[in-house]
Amino acid sequence: MTTYKLLIVEDERWEREGLLDFLDWASLGIEIVGAARDGIDGWERALELEPDLIITDIRMPGMDGLEMAKKIKEAMPETVIVVLTGFSDFEYARRALQTQVNQYVLKPIEEEELQRAVTEAVEECARVRRRRRDEEELRAAALEHRALAIAKLAADAMEGRLPKERAPELRKAAGFASASGAFAAIAFAGVPGLAEDDVRRAVGAPCLALPDAGGAVEHAWTVVLAADDAAARAVADGLAARLAKPGGFVRPEDAVVAVGGAADGLTEAWKSVRAARSALEYAVFWGLSGVTLPEAVEREKAAFYAEANEFLAKVGAYAKQVVYGVSALDEKKTVDAASGLFDAISSQRGAEREYVRNYLTGLYFELSMLAGDPEASEGEAAARFDRLSTLRQFRAHGLAAAKSMIAFLANKREGKDDYIVSKVNRLIETSYMSTDLSLTAAAAEVFLSPNYLGALYKKATGRTFHERLTECRMDKAKELLGRSEYKVSRVAKEVGIPNTSYFCTVFKNAVGMTPGEYQELAHR
Known part of the structure; x- marks a missing residue:
């Protein structure tokens, strides 16, 4: 009341x-x-x-x-x-x-x-x-609408879609003195959960700030500020120092900041944004820290393209050795060749992430065809590298993929699928509590397409991947429900089904009674 x-x-x-x-x-x-x-x-x-x-x-x-x-x-x-x-x-x-x-x-x-x-x-x-209350809700809705409108204008400015007549409105919202003059972009790799206010404080100057959700770098942010090249570099240096200082957002070696060259006017700031984001992607891919400038990236790229033919010949020779090693089921030769391939890539910092990704995608697709994966496609191969942002990740994934290909091919040649099924079962038993565990995730672990793994698993076990995952989760749920200190909602989360209502439905379908009924019966 x-x-x-x-x-x-x-x-x-x-x-x-x-x-x-x-x-x-x-x-x-x-x-x-x-x-x-x-x-x-x-x-x-x-x-x-x-x-x-x-x-x-x-x-x-x-x-x-x-x-x-x-x-x-x-x-x-x-x-x-x-x-x-x-x-x-x-x-x-x-x-x-x-x-x-x-x-x-x-x-x-x-x-x-x-x-x-x-x-x-x-x-x-x-x-x-x-x-x-109604007035407060209207004010809150108006503020939210205003914030969304300004965010939309900021996104338009960064993508080159800002109408000239809207530039003064965006300038005023951002706190810029004018919509003309020099504007520069700074992009940096942040951490999960970083808020816009955190970014503004870290930058220390009036700016537009937006997360770069669609880019290759996870948790990246881009800011635009009224500054020429020298001023933008000074802000970037300060930002890198604040990010990496004790109590900052990242470790010193992970403080990666990139600056785009200054553009003339707010409506042209997208050019600086594009350069900053490209430089950030380059820096993160090659494991650089501190501040990266577009001109330094361009020098590396020019040097690379001048020696591109020699580079392709060198990595091509290693790629052939990788294919031979996998075909011969020789893990040592395969790993040695793959390591040599990545060492050759590492020696040419001018190669862009996209260039390296495309090359490795082609090699992975060739190995998939060699292994006889009927679901293999270049698109599926490319997707495996799309979520990776650093050369270190490419290397780890590539070596693991080569080893898995050998194991898969050896198993297939022996006419057995036990290796794949046992690996998937171990994955289910150790990761059932993860909400991210799915047929797609399991397929990525064994370097197969989801459709092919699903058919293989069903043929070998007589049931689907999802049925086995559900069985494992329900077995663990029954064990946890036997403990009086566990509530149903907690059990649901711990077995990887955080939606309690859905968990109760799945449990009843599997066990024949609700979790509450089972818990009451277990405690009698």
Whole structure:
């Protein structure tokens, strides 16, 4: 039940104390928070307690009830006021209406009349709260809409879609002095959960700030600020230092910041954004730290393309050795060749991530065809590298893939699928609690397509991957439900099904009773 705060103001002590017990205030939804002995005391207590409702006498020494009511209405216009007046106080009653008093009750006070007035006053208090809540919701919605509109304009500016006529609006929202002049972009690798306010504080200057959700670098942010090249470099240096300092967002070796060259005007800032993001992707891929500049990246690329033919010949020779090693089921030769291939790539920092990804995708697809995966495709092969952002990750994934190909091919040549199935079963048994575990995730672990693994697993075990995963989760759930300290919602989360309602449905389908029924039975 909603409760409203009441302040009683009455100079006669016996009447003041009598009012405290005159009605069943709690049943009316009222909590008496204070009592004042005159108008001056009432005014001070009202400012202190901020009551929703005030019941006051009119005639009081120092400051009468109407003067007090007027002051309170000026300071807190939504406060509901009920005045108590005698028959001889007609002029006071008339003034009460002018003072915007909500109710008045004639003395001597009748219980029924006071209850009527208080009930109507409570209804007015409720209307005031609803109106206040509606206004707050409208303000919040307006602010949210405004924030979304500004974010949309910021995204348009970074993508080259900002109309010139909207530039002044965005400039004002960002705190820029002008929409013309030099604007530069800075991109950096952040951490999960980084908020826009955190980014602005780290940058330390008025800026537009947006997360780069669609890029190759995880948790990346891009900011645009009014600055020429020198000023942007200084901000980037400061940002890198703040990111890596003790208590900062990242470890020193992971503080990666890139600057785009300054562009002329806010509507042209997208050119700097594109350069900064490209430089950041390059820096993260090659494991660089600190500040990376576009001109340094371009020098590396120029040097690489000047020697591209020699590079392709070198890595091509290693790629052939990898294919031969996998075909011969020789893990040592395969790993040695793959390591040599990645060492050759590492020696040419001018190669872009996309270039390396495309080369490795082609090699992986060739190995998949060699292994006889009927679901192999270049698109599926490319997807395996799309989620990786560093050469170190490419290397680890590539070596693991080569080893897995050998194991898969050896198993296939022997006419057995036990190796794949046992590896998937181990994955289920050790990772059932992960909400990310799926047929697609399992297929990635054994370097097969989801469709091919699904068919292989069903053929070998007589049931689907999902059926086995559900069985494992339900077995663990029954074990946990046997412990009295475990609630159903906690069990659901610990077996990888955080939606409690869905967990209960799955459990009942599998066990024949609800988790609650099973737990009650287990504890008898």
